[in-house]
Amino acid sequence: MITPLTYLYAPGDRPEVVRKALATEADVVIVDLEDAVSPDRKKYALAATAELLASPQPLPVHVRINSPQDIETLTGLPGLRALRVPKVAHGTDIRLIAALAPGIPLYPLLESAIAIEHAYDIATAHPDVHGIAIGEADLRADLGVRDGTSLDWPRTRIVIAARAAGLAPPAQSVFPDIRDLDALYASCTHGRALGFLGRAAIHPRQLPVIERAFRPTPEEIEAAEEVVKAAATDEGALALPDGRFVDAAIVAAARRTLSLAQRARP
Numbered sequence: 001m002i003t004p005l006t007y008l009y010a011p012g013d014r015p016e017v018v019r020k021a022l023a024t025e026a027d028v029v030i031v032d033l034e035d036a037v038s039p040d041r042k043k044y045a046l047a048a049t050a051e052l053l054a055s056p057q058p059l060p061v062h063v064r065i066n067s068p069q070d071i072e073t074l075t076g077l078p079g080l081r082a083l084r085v086p087k088v089a090h091g092t093d094i095r096l097i098a099a100l101a102p103g104i105p106l107y108p109l110l111e112s113a114i115a116i117e118h119a120y121d122i123a124t125a126h127p128d129v130h131g132i133a134i135g136e137a138d139l140r141a142d143l144g145v146r147d148g149t150s151l152d153w154p155r156t157r158i159v160i161a162a163r164a165a166g167l168a169p170p171a172q173s174v175f176p177d178i179r180d181l182d183a184l185y186a187s188c189t190h191g192r193a194l195g196f197l198g199r200a201a202i203h204p205r206q207l208p209v210i211e212r213a214f215r216p217t218p219e220e221i222e223a224a225e226e227v228v229k230a231a232a233t234d235e236g237a238l239a240l241p242d243g244r245f246v247d248a249a250i251v252a253a254a255r256r257t258l259s260l261a262q263r264a265r266p
Helices: 015-022 039-052 068-074 091-100 113-117 119-123 136-143 148-164 181-194 204-214 218-231 248-261
Strands: 006-011 028-032 061-064 082-085 106-110 199-201
Touching: 006 015, 006 204, 015 028, 015 039, 039 068, 068 091, 082 091, 091 106, 091 119, 106 119, 113 119, 113 136, 113 148, 119 148, 136 148, 148 181, 181 204, 199 204, 218 248
Parallel strands: 006 028, 006 199, 028 061, 061 082, 082 106
Antiparallel strands: none
C-alpha cells in the first residue's frame, strides 16, 4: 500500500468530474457532499455518489459527508473506503458517527477554535479514527485571522495530536489558488516543515506540485541511506563520520524517508 500524498476533491453533484478525478494520478479521491454542493443539489449529490460507490473504484474514495442520512445511504457500499467528517468539535461527535458507521475509517475535520482545543480528544475518540485534518477556511473565519503563517499554531497542534494518538501525519488543507503553482509549492514546503505529509487538492494540476514538495529530495535520500547503513552495523547510538549523532529515533525517521522515496503504485 502506498503512502498517500495527494487527495483530490470532487463535488458529489458532478459525477462527470468525479469520474475524471478517478482517472488522475491522485492517491485518494474525496467526493464532497458538503461545502462544494449547494443545498438544492445535496439530495442529487448523495444519490449520484451512492450509484458510483455501488461498485469498486480504481482509486480509494473517501466521502466528505453532509448529514447522518449520507452515512445511512453510503455505509456498506463496496466503493467506499472512508468518511471525512466535517466540523467535528468534540470527541463525542466522532463517537456518534462511529456508532452509525461501524468499521468504516473516519477522518475528522477540525475547523473551529474549540476543535483545535480538543484535537487529541478527537484523535483518540474511537478506534475507527484513522487520521485527522484541519479545515483552514472555516478555522480562519472562526479566528478572524489572515492567511500565511497565522494558522501555524493550530497546524502544529493537530500534527502533535495526530502523533500523540499514534495516527499518520495529517495532510495539509487545500490551497485555493489553482493558478499559482509556485505559491502552492512554497506553501507545501512550509507545511512539510511543520510536520504535515501530503495535501488535499481542488484541481488535478496541483497534484504533481504536491507530490514533488512532499517527496524526499536526493540529498535527503542520501542522508537517510547513510544513517540506515550505519545502523545496520551498530544497534546503539553512534556518530557518523561527519559528526552527526544518530540514535533509534533518527534511524526510524531515516527508514520512513526511504519508504516514502520508494513508494510506488501496486
